[in-house]
Amino acid sequence: xxxxxxxxxxxxxxxxxxxxxxxxxxxxxxxxxxxxxxxxxxxxxxxxxxxxxxxxxxxxxxxxxxxxxxxxxxxxxxxxxx
Numbered sequence: 001x002x003x004x005x006x007x008x009x010x011x012x013x014x015x016x017x018x019x020x021x022x023x024x025x026x027x028x029x030x031x032x033x034x035x036x037x038x039x040x041x042x043x044x045x046x047x048x049x050x051x052x053x054x055x056x057x058x059x060x061x062x063x064x065x066x067x068x069x070x071x072x073x074x075x076x077x078x079x080x081x082x
Contacts, residue, residue, distance in 0.1 A: 029043035039056055040048040051059065
């Protein structure tokens with residue numbers, strides 16, 4: 001079997017990048033540590049949500065209040081269909 005050419009490898013890499021991009025767009029949520037030490041959440045929207053450790057823990061502690069707020073204001077919120 002012959003070694004793949006540079007162009008074949010380049011095309012294969014492009015295909016793999018498209019597959020990863022498609023997977024990310026399919027609603028899969030992923031996490032990464034940013035260069036500045038924050039935690040970025042991918043998969044919620046077009047751009048990642050990045051907060052620092054203390055911000056995440058503060059937000060997570062407020063989850064019950066956030067859930068209650070969302071339910072109380074559901075009629076005012078724009079909801080995505082599907």
